Every structure is written in structure tokens, then in C-alpha cells.
């Protein structure tokens with residue numbers, strides 16, 4: 354098991370945002386996480402990535418190591434990377450600079466030699482830029498490397514967020530609604546890029562997604578949250594037939610037509 358989360362809980366005041374959730378993800382898997390609005394999906398990502406600490410009793414193992422309660426940068430350096438539901442792109446910086454920021458931890462030289470400047474540092478800098486340009490080419494943004502990120506289209510911003518998370522060279526990539534707000538065509542393109550990144554870099558993926566077609570077509574297993582609790586887990590086919598899942602969605606005002614299409618189909 355690449356990721357083993359046991360008994361994760363997080364309250365905000367009296368509200369149980371995440372309640373005693375277990376999550377086991379195999380290496381190479383694509384896991385989907387679905388659930389109505391406010392069911393705790395993003396909070397679970399925040400717990401896994403170290404943004405929030407789980408309440409006592411919660412444990413997390415990654416790649417065989419106990420990583421419970423490590424701060425976000427430590428979790429990231431172990432190989433867990435994520436995107437945010439609200440994109441955190443530096444609009445004033447160029448596309449390439451946005452990736453270089455994400456890449457910092459892989460610089461071998463300290464801040465002092467970076468300021469003083471030595472041939473080894475310059476070589477490292479060149480190597481890093483070349484690597485990030487390769488990554489930009491891979492996600493189809495090489496032509497925009499020197500453009501301020503604020504000038505990108507919505508679909509390109511989503512790609513850049515993906516690239517930023519990839520700059521950390523993760524083993525596990527967690528995507529929080531990566532295709533939100535995109536047209537169907539751009540959703541397909543983004544998904545294609547995600548899958549080719551997975552192949553190229555041997556990633557394991559956890560994807561929070563409201564577009565259920567994406568989840569059903571792409572994921573090996575799906576975990577369903579409602580009111581912070583895991584109410585179902587299984588293959589897409591199993592989830593589709595689970596009456597708890599159907600109730601969870603029918604009981605809420607549905608987020609979009611995809612939910613209805615999912616329940617019908």
C-alpha cells in the first residue's frame with residue numbers, strides 16, 4: 354500500500370468535517386473521491402498534505418514510513434503533491450517561474466551559494482530550467498513559458514496548476530477538482546494530460562471530482578464521503594449501484610447535470 358490513512362478526523366467547532374476516515378491507496382492506482390458539497394473531500398486532502406493536523410488517533414503511512422503529523426513541506430518532500438480547489442497561481446510571475454517556485458526543494462545548493470553564485474550553482478540553475486521546460490512541453494505550455502501566468506486562459510491555468518504540482522516530482526499526486534469550470538472539450542484534454550503524466554512519471558493519483566463521468570471512466574476505485582464520513586468504497590460499477598450513494602446525492606440539491614446523468618446511466 355502506498356498510502357495508508359487510518360482514523361482521520363477533523364472538526365471545525367462543532368462540525369465534523371472529516372470523521373474517522375480510512376483511506377488505503379495502492380501504488381499506481383487512480384482513486385476517485387466523490388461526495389456532495391461540504392462532505393469533507395477537500396478537508397481530507399488538507400489532512401493528507403499536512404495543511405491540517407488530524408485529531409488524536411489518526412495515523413498516516415506513506416511508502417512504508419509513518420508520516421503522521423509531519424508539516425506540509427515534509428509531506429511534500431516525501432513525494433505527496435497536490436493542487437488546490439482554488440488555484441494558487443502567481444499571476445505576476447511567468448509560467449516558467451511558477452514552475453520554478455514549485456521546484457525549489459530540489460535545488461542542491463544552499464541559499465548562500467545561490468546568492469554568491471558559483472559555476473556549480475549556475476549549472477544547477479540551467480539543469481532546473483531545462484527540466485521545467487521539458488515539463489511545460491509535456492503539458493503543452495512551452496510556448497507560454499515567458500508569459501505572465503495571469504494572462505493564461507482558464508484551461509491553461511488548470512494545466513499550469515498541474516505542472517506546478519508535478520514540479521515537486523511526486524509519487525502521489527492529489528487533484529482537487531482539476532477540471533472545474535472547463536468546457537467538456539477542455540475537460541477531456543486535461544484528463545488526457547493527467548493520464549499521460551501518470552504513465553510518464555509512474556504516478557499514483559487521488560482525484561476529487563464532481564464530474565462523475567470523469568470519475569467513472571478513469572478511476573480504479575471510488576471513495577464516497579457524506580457529512581465527513583466514508584459511506585461507500587468500491588469500483589465505479591459498485592458505487593453506481595450503492596443505494597447509500599444514490600441517497601446521498603438525491604438528498605442534496607445536485608451540483609450539476611452530471612450527477613443526474615450519472616444516476617440515470
Ligand SMILES: Nc1ncnc2c1ncn2[C@@H]1O[C@H](COP(=O)(O)OP(=O)(O)OP(=O)(O)O)[C@@H](O)[C@H]1O
Pocket residue numbers: 365368369370388389390391392393394395396397438
Ligand atoms: N477552514 C474551515 N473552517 C471552518 N469550516 C470549514 C473549514 N474548511 C471546511 N469547513 C467546513 O467543513 C465541511 C467540509 O468542507 P470541505 O471543503 O472539506 O468539503 P468538500 O467536500 O470539499 O466540498 P466542495 O464539494 O464544496 O468542495 C464544510 O461544512 C465546510 O464548511
Ligand SMILES: [Mg+2]
Pocket residue numbers: 394395396438
Ligand atoms: Mg472541496
